[in-house]
Amino acid sequence: MSVDTAQAGLDDFGGLIDWPHLNEWIAGQDLPGTGPVTGVRKLKGGLQNNVFLLERGADALVLRRPSKHLRPNSNDTMLREARVLRALAGSAVPHPDFYAVCEDPAVIGACFYLMEPLEGFAPMGKLQGDYETDVSWRAAMGDELVRAAAALAAVDPQAAGLSDLGKPDDWHARQVSRWRSQLEGYAATPGYDPKALPHVDEVGRWLSDNLPGDRRIGLIHGDLQFANVMFSLKAPRISGVIDWELTTLGDPMLDLGWILTSWWEEGDPPGKKPLVTPWDGFRSRAELVDLYAEAAGRSMADLPWFFALACYKLACLLEGTYAASKAGKVPAEVGESVHGYASWLMTKGRQIIAG
Known part of the structure; x- marks a missing residue:
């Protein structure tokens, strides 16, 4: 399946995800799954950030990025989160596994990171x-x-x-x-x-x-x-x-x-x-x-x-x-x-x- 075919019909959520650039970036990372992203669903992620569940072959990843209209510290905050998750690896703190971070805002319009999907729900x-x-x-x-x-x-x-x-x-x-x-x-x-x-x-x-x-x-x-x-x-x-x-x-x-x-x-x-x-x-x-x-x-x-x-x-x-x-x-x-x-x-x- 070509990248263009896989991207057909995928929602970009008002410009929050640039699929050609994202898939190109993903291809260069050591991540779960194979090939381009074939499915996406927006998850609840608070007022200041956007969270997406990505399907990549038989695997899934979670992408977290700031809102479309960036604040002065939005990218720094995203990189800070990724840094903390990476640092917690191997600790007793329950947390999603960190996969990768993109420090180049040009890829999808903001810095973002990918992490493990978690089973369950946030009580409310x-x-x-x-x-x-x-x-x-x-x-x-x-x-x-x-x-x-x-x-x-x-x-x-x-x-x-x-x-x-x-x-x-x-x-x-x-x-x-x-x-x-x-x-x-x-x-x-x-x-x-x-x-x-x-x-x-x-x-x-x-x-x-x-x-x-x-x-x-x-x-x-x-x-x-x-x-x-x-x-x-x-x-x-x-x-x-x-x-x-x-x-x-x-x-x-x-x-x-x-x-x-x-x-x-x-x-x-x-x-x-x-x-x-x-x-x-x-x-x-x-x-x-x-x-x-x-x-x-x-x-x-x-x-x-x-x-x-x-x-x-x-x-x-x-x-x-x-x-x-x-x-x-x-x-x-x-x-x-x-x-x-x-x-x-x-x-x-x-x-x-x-x-």
């Missing part, structure tokens, strides 16, 4: 398969998420070649000012007032005044939650953590704090529902913390600081969407919904620091 809303019907499978979801965080915490950035991935100096002391400045930056948007986010002064002050005694630097995924994890439908386990674009150096305990912010249990402030249903059978936050302590071999004495920081950081980031809605760049109802969640996070943060 109603659970699938045995996760919906078996409480033991639901209990395992929390266990798996925490073990993945602990496995990433165990990776030595220097040994993995990632010691320059972030700014570790005074990381803990810089967190409040870092995210508060992000929040204050939205004030330039007409109609947005950073004071609309409740408890930000109180929680920020507590974080600055109560820096943890056990301070470590390692790799942080940056957004470790159900939306960025694929769970197998064949067994109650993670088939791989995805979306590594926010990976950086910092204290890995923040990933645990991030997981806890996404959780739900009795006693939480009103205004939030579980991310997935059904929720019965899921571990409590206390059980997740105990499991992380065992898996990571770390004291949890400073856990409230990381939990409160996760609430603080995420709330400040989410307010960017609320500010964008004030400028008409995001639907007003989306902005209000996101602001509602940011407010919930700060209320939860206040609850945490109150003990």
Whole structure:
């Protein structure tokens, strides 16, 4: 079959894939499959990136590239993701195998990389398969998420070649000012007032005044939650953590704090529902913390600081969407919904620091 014949009928998704150039590039790589790409399907991949499942002979590959309208750092972010995936090879962190990266934007209009397809689904809303019907499978979801965080915490950035991935100096002391400045930056948007986010002064002050005694630097995924994890439908386990674009150096305990912010249990402030249903059978936050302590071999004495920081950081980031809605760049109802969640996070943060 010629390349032209194989490409006939393949969607280019509005110019996101240049099939002649892509197939020519693929032919020069050591990749699963043979010949040109014969089938393609667009997968869910977030707002800033596009993910495609490619069929190549009897094999499949996943291609990840930025959106069509590139931001100034889009290509660098893509290369950063590829670098992290390559560095994780052989580690205990569940992740898709890295295949190849293209550093030449001229091939399809942006840098991109190819990786292993993962079996399963990223949980959101109603659970699938045995996760919906078996409480033991639901209990395992929390266990798996925490073990993945602990496995990433165990990776030595220097040994993995990632010691320059972030700014570790005074990381803990810089967190409040870092995210508060992000929040204050939205004030330039007409109609947005950073004071609309409740408890930000109180929680920020507590974080600055109560820096943890056990301070470590390692790799942080940056957004470790159900939306960025694929769970197998064949067994109650993670088939791989995805979306590594926010990976950086910092204290890995923040990933645990991030997981806890996404959780739900009795006693939480009103205004939030579980991310997935059904929720019965899921571990409590206390059980997740105990499991992380065992898996990571770390004291949890400073856990409230990381939990409160996760609430603080995420709330400040989410307010960017609320500010964008004030400028008409995001639907007003989306902005209000996101602001509602940011407010919930700060209320939860206040609850945490109150003990």
